[in-house]
Amino acid sequence: MSTACSSPPEIPSGVTAASFVGLPVTSHGAPTAGAFFTAHNGITYAYGTEDGTVTAVGYNGPSTVVVPETVSNGVDEYLVTAVADEFFSSIVLDSVSIGENVTSIGSWCFVNDNLTTIVFANTLTNIGQGAFAGNALTTVDIPESVTTVNDGAFASNPLTSVKLREGLTEIGAYAFEQTELTSISIPASMTTIGRGAFSGAPLTSATFAGAAPSIHRSLTSDTPTFDAECGLVVHYLSQFGVEGGFTSPTWLGYDSVIDPIVSFELNGHGTTGEQRLVAGNSPGQPVDPEAANVVFCGWYRDAALTVPFDFTATVTDDVTVFAKWAANPVAT
Structure with missing residues (x-):
């Protein structure tokens, strides 16, 4: 440590000791007689202030315990809410x-x-x-x-x-x-x-x-x-x-x-999530996107698609990169 x-x-x-829903409890978390019941897994429950709910208030069992979603008192089923x-x-x-x-x-x-x-x-x-x-x-x-x-x-x-x-x-x-x-x-x-x-x-x-x-x-x-x-x-x-x-x-x-944040513009061929970088790091090459009837041709720094984006370079400011596409000649 x-x-x-x-x-x-x-x-x-x-x-x-503590008190729950107005019921006094002993040093072991057991409520007064008539206000609680103990389930088969060793957990004791007090009836809640809302109908149909109970609170786990005591336990006597093994070192691995599951507080269940619901529990029965032998007559009715209750939600375990606290x-x-x-x-x-x-x-x-x-x-x-x-x-x-x-x-x-x-x-x-x-x-x-x-x-x-x-x-x-x-x-x-x-x-x-x-x-x-x-x-x-x-x-x-x-x-x-x-x-x-x-x-x-x-x-x-x-x-x-x-x-x-x-x-x-x-x-x-x-x-x-x-x-x-x-x-x-x-x-x-x-x-x-x-x-x-x-x-x-x-x-x-x-x-x-x-x-x-x-x-x-x-x-x-x-x-x-x-x-x-x-x-x-x-x-x-x-x-x-x-x-x-x-x-x-x-x-x-x-x-x-x-x-910095790197945002990706797919130019009409879907959307993809942005990438948050640790300051002073390069983004690294992302997986190429795919779209129907077109071929991905790379990422560019400008909307005119004239300057390729270098994913190995350090990014210091928020930046948007743009996807370039070409028609797929084998598309039907």
Whole structure:
């Protein structure tokens, strides 16, 4: 693990009990008599505030657990829509799979387990404070349904890869502190990244897809969002400079560069996606496009198709390249 640059959020002292849907629970997450049932896989459920729903509130079973989409109490079938605070916090687990229908994972839910694998539901919207802190996770893929990753959610994991998807708007304080991340891509939907969110991680690049989110500045905060001394370079697109909040050659005290975009104009023969380059790199030769009754004759820098485009040359600005076509003499 990398050396911490600031202290991670601590688990609140005395965290051994919580309450859910107005039902008191014991230190093991078990609700009062008559308000819960235990399924055959060892998970205990409390009836939800909405008819036909339950929340997972306790567990007694093996180290690999699946929180299901639905569960039966022996009479009726219920949707499992949430996992309670501290649900697995006193249990050593290796692998967890969260079923579809679960929208919320509670605070300190899987803290200090031995998790190496977590599979999230595509219905999940909220990951609670400290939910997966102190585990053995190396990769995390957060679904696009998630809008908020709360404070300390994945702190103190040996993460080397984190996938953040469009739809995520907020990352809380210390959420990915003390990980092994060397790069991170931030989706365009992001609006806020909290204090110390990536502190203690050896990040050398942070690539932003959209306008600049609100962060804690490296020069004005004792716990900045990103460590200043790790050699971080911020990558952004030219369209989000100035009015989009980014600046070069530095942004809020971090080195910054503009990643150029290569756009492809097929001149009436379909469309193809653009290519984002890392600043200072050449694009590399793309696969030749194909179209009916014509033959592709190469890419050109100008719309008049007079100057061939050199894909081995360094691209420093956004550029559009144009496809040249000729009639196919064997077309019928």
